[in-house]
Amino acid sequence: MLSRGDPMRLWAERTLRGAAFALLAWAMWRVAAANGVGRVVSLESASVESAWPRLLDGGHDAAHLTVSGGLPADSTRDVLAAFAHAGVRMSWSGPSLSPVAMSVERVREPDQSTLMRVIGVGRVVVRDGISVLDSVGDASRGLTVVSAAPQGVFYASGTSGTASALPAAAFALHPVLVIGRASWETKFTVAALEEQGWTVESHVPVAPGVEVTTGTRQPLDTAHYAAVVALDSSATEQATSIVAYVRSGGGLVLLSEAARLGTFAALVPATVDARQSSTKRSFDPAAPLASLSVTPLSMHDDAVALDVRGVTVAVAARRERAGRVVVVGYDELWRWRLEGGDDAVFAHRRWWSRTVGAVAAGGGPAANAPEGAPIARWIDALGPAVTVLPSRAPADPLPPWLLVVLCSILLAEWGSRRTRGAR
Amino acid sequence: MSADFTFCTVQYDSGDWDSAPLVPANLIDSVARYTSIRVAPTGVSVPLGSRDLFRYPLAFLTGHLPVRFTDLERRNVKQYCERGGLLFVDDHNHDVDGVFHKTCTEEIARAVGPMKELSNTHALFKSFFTFEDGPPATSHELNGWGDNLIHKHLQAVFAGDRMCVLYSNKDYSSEWGYHPDNKRFMSVDNTKFGVNVVVYALTR
Numbered sequence: 001m002l003s004r005g006d007p008m009r010l011w012a013e014r015t016l017r018g019a020a021f022a023l024l025a026w027a028m029w030r031v032a033a034a035n036g037v038g039r040v041v042s043l044e045s046a047s048v049e050s051a052w053p054r055l056l057d058g059g060h061d062a063a064h065l066t067v068s069g070g071l072p073a074d075s076t077r078d079v080l081a082a083f084a085h086a087g088v089r090m091s092w093s094g095p096s097l098s099p100v101a102m103s104v105e106r107v108r109e110p111d112q113s114t115l116m117r118v119i120g121v122g123r124v125v126v127r128d129g130i131s132v133l134d135s136v137g138d139a140s141r142g143l144t145v146v147s148a149a150p151q152g153v154f155y156a157s158g159t160s161g162t163a164s165a166l167p168a169a170a171f172a173l174h175p176v177l178v179i180g181r182a183s184w185e186t187k188f189t190v191a192a193l194e195e196q197g198w199t200v201e202s203h204v205p206v207a208p209g210v211e212v213t214t215g216t217r218q219p220l221d222t223a224h225y226a227a228v229v230a231l232d233s234s235a236t237e238q239a240t241s242i243v244a245y246v247r248s249g250g251g252l253v254l255l256s257e258a259a260r261l262g263t264f265a266a267l268v269p270a271t272v273d274a275r276q277s278s279t280k281r282s283f284d285p286a287a288p289l290a291s292l293s294v295t296p297l298s299m300h301d302d303a304v305a306l307d308v309r310g311v312t313v314a315v316a317a318r319r320e321r322a323g324r325v326v327v328v329g330y331d332e333l334w335r336w337r338l339e340g341g342d343d344a345v346f347a348h349r350r351w352w353s354r355t356v357g358a359v360a361a362g363g364g365p366a367a368n369a370p371e372g373a374p375i376a377r378w379i380d381a382l383g384p385a386v387t388v389l390p391s392r393a394p395a396d397p398l399p400p401w402l403l404v405v406l407c408s409i410l411l412a413e414w415g416s417r418r419t420r421g422a423r
Numbered sequence: 424m425s426a427d428f429t430f431c432t433v434q435y436d437s438g439d440w441d442s443a444p445l446v447p448a449n450l451i452d453s454v455a456r457y458t459s460i461r462v463a464p465t466g467v468s469v470p471l472g473s474r475d476l477f478r479y480p481l482a483f484l485t486g487h488l489p490v491r492f493t494d495l496e497r498r499n500v501k502q503y504c505e506r507g508g509l510l511f512v513d514d515h516n517h518d519v520d521g522v523f524h525k526t527c528t529e530e531i532a533r534a535v536g537p538m539k540e541l542s543n544t545h546a547l548f549k550s551f552f553t554f555e556d557g558p559p560a561t562s563h564e565l566n567g568w569g570d571n572l573i574h575k576h577l578q579a580v581f582a583g584d585r586m587c588v589l590y591s592n593k594d595y596s597s598e599w600g601y602h603p604d605n606k607r608f609m610s611v612d613n614t615k616f617g618v619n620v621v622v623y624a625l626t627r
Contacts, residue, residue, distance in 0.1 A: 182460045182625040183427035184480050191507055191585070204626050206551060207458045212626040283474075338477040338506050345506055 009416060016413035023406050027398055040064060045072045045094070048080075055083055067094030067385075071161050071378055081381035091386045098122050099375045100139070100158035104165040107146065108226070108360040109353050110197030112170055116145040120158040127155050161374040171362050173226050175199040175215060179238065180231030182206045185255070188334035189229060190214075192349035193356060201225075205234050220245045226360040227251035230258035239263035246323035251359025256295035259327045267325045269303030269318035275331060276312060285341035288348075289314075292336065295329040306358070317358065324359040428454065428625060430466035431479035433510075435496055438488035438523070441468070442515050443596035446483070452603035453614040454621050458551065471496040476503060481624040485513045485596040490527040492534065500534040504580070504587035509624045517561070517569030517594035524592060531580065531588055538578040538590055547577075547589070550623035552615045558591065559616050561598040569594065585627070589620065 040062040043051050048065060055063060063083065071077070084090040100120035106112045116133075118126055124139035125132060129152020136143045139158070156163045176198050180186035186204055193200045201215030218224040220241045228242055228250065235242065235258050246252045246267055254264060256272045273296040283291040290309065297313040299305060306326065307315035314329040337348035417423065430447045434440045447466035454462045469475040469482075472495035476482060482503075492500065500510065512531070514524045531538060541547070543557025557576060564573045570592075580588035599614050606612055 181427060182458070182622060184625070185427075187480070187625055187627070188507060195583075202626075206460060206622050206626065210458075210551070212550065212622065334480075335478070338480060338503075338508065339474065 006420075009420065013413050013416050016409050016416075020406060020409045020413065023402065023409070027402055027406075031398065042066070045069065045076075048072055048076055052079065055088070060088060062089035062091070064386075065090075065092040065382075067092055070159070071097070071374055074374065074377075077378050077381050084382065090382055092382055093385050093387065097160040097375050098158050100124055100156045100161060100163040102126075102154065102156040102163040102165050102372070104154055104168055106168045106170065107357060108173065108362055109357040110173060111148060112173070113146050113148045114150050114154075114167060116147070116154055116156075116165075118143045118145070118156045118163075120156065120163075122159045125155075125157045127157070128152055163374065164372045166372075173198075173360065173362055174222075174224055175201050176227050176229060176356055176360075177220070177225050178202040178229045178231070179235045179258075180204060180229075181234045182212070183232070184334045185231055185332065188337050188348070189231060189352060192337065192352040193229075195345075196349045196353040198353065198356065203234075203238075220250075222249045222361045225250065226362055227253060227356050229253045229356060230264075231255045232257040233261060236261055236263070243267060246325060247321040249322035249361050251323060251356070251361055252325045253355055253359060254325065254327045255333075256297075256327070256329055256331065267320045268300075268327050269325055270297035270299045270313065270316040270327050272327070272329070273298055283335060283339040285339065285344065288336040288340040288344065289330060291339075292333065293331045295331060297327060297329045315355075323361070326355060326359050328355065425461070426463035427461040428481075428621065429463040429479060430454075430621075431476075431482045432466060432468045433471045433476065433482045433484045434468050435471045435484065435486075435490060436493050437491040438486040440484070440486055442487055443485050443513075443600045445600045445602060446485070446596055449599045449601060449603050449606075449614055450617040450621065452606070453612065453618050457615070457618050458622065460621070460625065472499055477506070477508070480508045481511065481621065482508065483511050483513070484527075485515045486523050486527075487515045487521070489522045489525075490530050492530045497530070497534045500531075504535045504582050507582075507585065507587075509587060509589060511589045511591075511620055511624075513591045513594065513596045515594055515596040517563045517592060517597070519570045519572065519592060521569070528590070531590065535580050535582070535588060538580050538588065541577045541579040541586075541589070543576060546627060547586070547619060547623045550619045550626065552619055554616060554619070558593060559613065561593045561595060561613075563594045563597050586623075 039060050041051065041054055041060050043063055043065040045065060045067045046069065065080065080090055098121035100118065103117045105115055107115050116126060118124055118139060119142045120139040122139065123137050124143060125135040126143065126145050127133055128150040133147055134143065134145045150167060154165050154167065176193055178186065178190050178200055182204050190200050190202050202213065204212040206212055228245065230242065230252065232255065239261055240263060242252060243263060252267065254268065259268050259272045275293055275295045294309055294312060294314050297316045299313055299316050300318065303316045303318040305313045306317050315326060317324060317326045337344055340347065430451050432447055451462055451464065451466060454460055469479060472493055476499055503510065512527060514521065516523050518524060528538060548554040548557055560573050563569060574592045578590040579586050599617060
């Protein structure tokens with residue numbers, strides 16, 4: 001006959017049975033989890049290459065790399081990417097990286113020097129294939145390096161990596177067309193550009209129907225001219241074709257009188273106001289531009305100021321479709337060359353060359369070197385850094401203590417039942 | 424309307440810089456008459472030793488008497504030439520043995536270098552009017568005054584490929600030294616070559 005037993009005892013037996021089932025379920029989950037997660041290999045960037053045999057060993061579902069002291073070599077990245085492509089879940093973590101960005105292009109001037117712009121975090125060193133070109137302690141505000149004859153690939157080395165870029169290809173720089181009355185401004189603008197190495201064609205009307213020209217008159221398009229410089233109202237006759245030229249990618253520099261022409265109204269970056277005299281009584285060789293009178297420019301919304309005198313915008317620029325337009329508010333720039341300091345001739349021609357170079361058509365930025373952006377390529381290959389480490393599979397899914405506990409529970413439950421006469 | 428060109432006569436400390444006072448008005452008249460250049464109605468005179476010289480990239484220098492530049496004048500002439508100015512010098516004596524020619528050519532050589540003969544095919548002779556035979560002869564040459572020579576060529580000094588000194592033995596100072604109103608009595612305007620000098624200076 002079955003003993004009905006103490007209700008408390010029955011409750012205890014049921015609890016022990018429940019605990020036994022719960023432990024069995026937990027053990028089964030551990031076994032399943034261990035099989036699902038597989039093994040994770042931990043790698044250190046300093047010794048990652050010595051870990052290749054372990055990864056190749058097989059049986060690893062995941063690997064985690066802890067980066068310290070800068071990114072590993074590109075070859076290491078590629079091997080890790082290959083493992084990722086082979087099915088290994090690859091992750092990495094480390095201190096925040098300090099990226100370095102670099103662009104390289106040819107200056108659109110006759111010497112076609114190479115212009116490098118670098119920005120980064122912390123110290124950055126710029127070098128070419130031969131030597132260091134420049135360095136800066138904090139590159140967060142950018143660094144510009146101009147080199148006349150650089151050699152090989154350019155590198156910008158920061159604390160976390162090295163950006164690199166190939167040199168930009170040289171390009172054919174077409175002539176500049178200068179249009180202006182017979183005046184000192186026209187004469188010395190042409191002189192400055194020629195002395196700086198530009199090929200200049202000029203159209204200078206000197207009497208009704210009489211024009212002094214240099215160079216051969218060619219169709220006004222980007223295949224023939226790098227830029228047009230219109231100095232005054234004598235550009236009226238060609239204004240319509242100049243507008244079409246700019247919209248197809250040509251460059252245009254306008255002095256204030258030319259900028260007032262109605263045909264250029266849709267192109268100009270600024271409205272030309274009344275002329276403002278220089279505050280100086282005589283020409284100050286130490287401050288040549290400040291000595292000149294300037295015609296203030298009221299900029300349009302899409303224009304940028306290239307030169308400001310006090311609160312007055314003196315030079316402004318904007319893009320017009322594929323072309324670029326600069327308006328110069330300075331008057332009688334030729335006086336800079338004649339009345340300026342010892343370097344006036346050089347400075348005047350440099351200023352003109354840069355102004356024309358800012359709008360000139362031709363050339364383009366250099367292509368990045370194949371490994372030019374190491375951080376970007378690293379993240380592209382391995383994904384962004386993780387902050388939570390991948391879960392590791394339990395080392396022993398069925399620990400011995402689990403069996404002991406389980407057996408003890410079952411034994412206690414069985415003993416209780418037997419001692420009260422139940423099966 | 425502001426002027427694009429102002430005729431400038433230079434004053435030098437030695438000699439008689441103001442020996443041809445009617446030349447500026449006559450050339451200004453011709454420039455205004457034949458061209459569309461915005462020319463100032465009156466000329467200016469500036470000291471060769473002053474910074475004002477550099478406001479006028481074409482300057483006219485003439486005289487009869489010996490020329491001796493001061494150090495400042497010499498330095499200014501050198502810098503003026505280096506920066507693109509053109510100094511147009513005319514020997515008012517029309518005499519290669521005259522004191523002006525001897526001393527002025529010495530001074531120019533000291534300041535900017537020796538002069539050389541200017542080819543009669545130079546662009547100067549076609550810059551506006553065409554002078555197939557080079558510089559036009561003056562009545563003083565044709566009448567046998569001065570050195571009794573017809574000078575076939577002008578002389579010049581170049582800074583690179585740009586002319587910085589143009590020198591004449593032809594006495595244009597006398598040839599052009601009359602009131603502009605009297606041009607109407609001439610069958611051929613003899614100031615046309617002066618227009619070429621101005622146009623050349625402004626465009627080359």
